[in-house]
Amino acid sequence: MDFTLPEHALALQRTVRDFCQSEVGPKAREWDRSGTFPRETVRKLGELGLLGLSTPEEFGGAGLDAVSMATAVEEVARFDGSLALTVASHNGLCSAHLNRFGSEEQKRRFLPALATGEKLGAWGLTEPGSGSDAAGLRTSAVRRGDGWLLSGAKTFITQGSVGEVFVVLASTSPEKKQRGVTAFVLEKGTPGFSQRPIHGKLGMRSSDTAELVLEDVELPDSARVGEIDHGFLDTLRILDRGRIGIGALAVGLGRGALEEAARYAKERKAFGQPIAEFQAIRWMLADMRTENDAARLLVRRAALLADHGRPFTREASMAKLFASESSMRACGKAVQIHGGYGYTDEFPVERYLRDAKLCEIGEGTSEIQRLVIARELLAA
Ligand SMILES: Cc1cc2nc3c(=O)[nH]c(=O)nc-3n(C[C@H](O)[C@H](O)[C@H](O)COP(=O)(O)OP(=O)(O)OC[C@H]3O[C@@H](n4cnc5c(N)ncnc54)[C@H](O)[C@@H]3O)c2cc1C
Structure with missing residues (x-):
């Protein structure tokens, strides 16, 4: 069993990470403060191909698999949950519905402009x-x-x-x-x-x-x-895949919380030493890392099943449920590790915490994910 990403997903990950480090990370706090939708950055995401990730190449998209989509969404979410939600919903809901169930004429008419981001869906x-x-x-x-x-x-x-x-x-x-x-x-x-x-x-x-x-x-x-x-039945299939995207978004926020908290813990001193030396802080970081890896593996399993044409309804719900709830735990711990500074927007972790809450609500609440998981396991 291979836990590494395929080369095409690794290349996408590097591209998105580089872009977000320079173009998103430094601006995300101001967008959040002012509630501004970053049109210009979204336009650039379109140029990078991030708005037509799974749209077939014949309609102007990148024609990538669910594993690549999850990888890209996680990378954007590491820096900005809002922008990741834009990417996940544009690709995974509107474009995906047209791509999957639209007529040939609808695909030709709408998908190319959606794939470049000329129009948002x-x-x-x-x-x-x-x-x-x-x-x-x-x-x-x-x-x-x-x-x-x-x-x-x-x-x-x-x-x-x-x-x-x-x-x-x-x-x-x-x-x-x-x-x-x-x-x-x-x-x-x-x-x-x-x-x-x-x-x-x-x-x-x-x-x-x-x-x-x-x-x-x-x-x-x-x-x-x-x-x-037939729209509702089609919708359930769209939501199955969409939940992989929200799971990936939660993984990105949890990873961001962890990376920021680890950095801060090494710099901040109390009682004459970096707070990273205290066992209480180390245990929080260890739990965050463990849950973040577990969440990513659940997301990747659901994406791989989807890519192989196997059933993945339960796995997508499990991935979204665990990723979103563990992300909330990680973001809460990250705020705690930052102490009073964590309660201000001087550091991004309070924003990650607020953004992560959406992952427990959107595309089916945690309660609905548990209903789906229980229904599937009891039907077996
Ligand atoms: C920022 C944001 C973006 C969104 N984007 C979109 C979008 O692009 N498109 C779209 O269509 N929707 C979107 N949504 C809507 C989202 O999917 C819904 O908010 C979500 O599905 C919950 O529905 P509700 O808000 O009506 O809550 P309700 O259904 O009223 O639920 C209220 C509470 O009751 C619980 N509950 C309900 N039924 C049960 C049950 N059977 N068993 C146990 N508990 C239950 C819920 O879990 C929740 O805790 C978005 C929401 C937000 C906040």
Whole structure:
């Protein structure tokens, strides 16, 4: 069994690390403080190929595997969780849904601009009244002539206000619940469609989050993504892969917390010696390192299974669950090791802690991951 990354993923890791060290690390605190979405940096990520990671080459992407995607997301998250969320959601939700279930015409029309980052993509499942209970969505799509009329609202949508291409889920056969949901693609500027930024988030502050409002939005049938009433089942498959991305994001934040804490522990002195000499600090660092490695291995296993076309639903949930919860523990310890300074934004660890919390919520809360894991193991 080989635990090393393949050469193409190692090359990607080096490229992303170099870029983030010079272009992201020094700026992330200011973006977080001001809640600024870093458009220019996102544009550069597009030039590096990070916005079309798994999009096939024929549509302008890099056509890379899930292991590469997880590697890239971890590297970005090491420096900035918000930017990593942009990369993970753009690739793993909107582009992935079109790539996996879109028609040939939809792929040709939308994927090339998404792959370069010329346009950013968003994916709308969550609504004001339904998140974990996603099948309880109220946005409706009813037949209007040859097309569809969409009405409803989506909330907490990443890239919701800066995005230009949107995949949204709507109920087409309400009586069939989760077997009556269909996906649609639409663009910014479609009459009846509006975007409202959401501010005041705990973390992920320089990631864009918005509410989407659909007021009698008319769409042709060619805007339907996948089969009628099949959208929810397709969504579950998108979320399986998306959870690998959120797991990788959590691993990156946990690694950042560890590296920053180890550096600080060697520099900070108390009682005449570096605090790294105290056993209490060493044990925290040892636990952080152990859990971070374990989380990465879980993420990599889920990604490898996905790349080999094997079932990975349970493994993706386990990876996301453990990576996000261990990342919260690591970030909490990193703040503790920094003492009072850790409680200020002079050091990045408080930001990592706030960002890591999202990983326990987005793309299915920890409680939902436990439901998935238990369901799968009891069904065996
Ligand atoms: C920054 C951010 C970005 C996001 N980006 C997107 C996006 O791009 N697209 C998108 O569609 N959504 C997005 N979301 C939404 C996210 O996926 C949901 O917030 C999440 O799935 C939880 O749904 P909810 O907020 O409605 O919480 P609820 O479902 O109301 O859950 C509230 C609490 O109840 C618990 N709970 C619910 N049901 C059960 C159960 N059966 N058993 C045990 N406990 C349960 C939950 O675990 C949670 O603790 C984003 C959210 C945030 C905060």
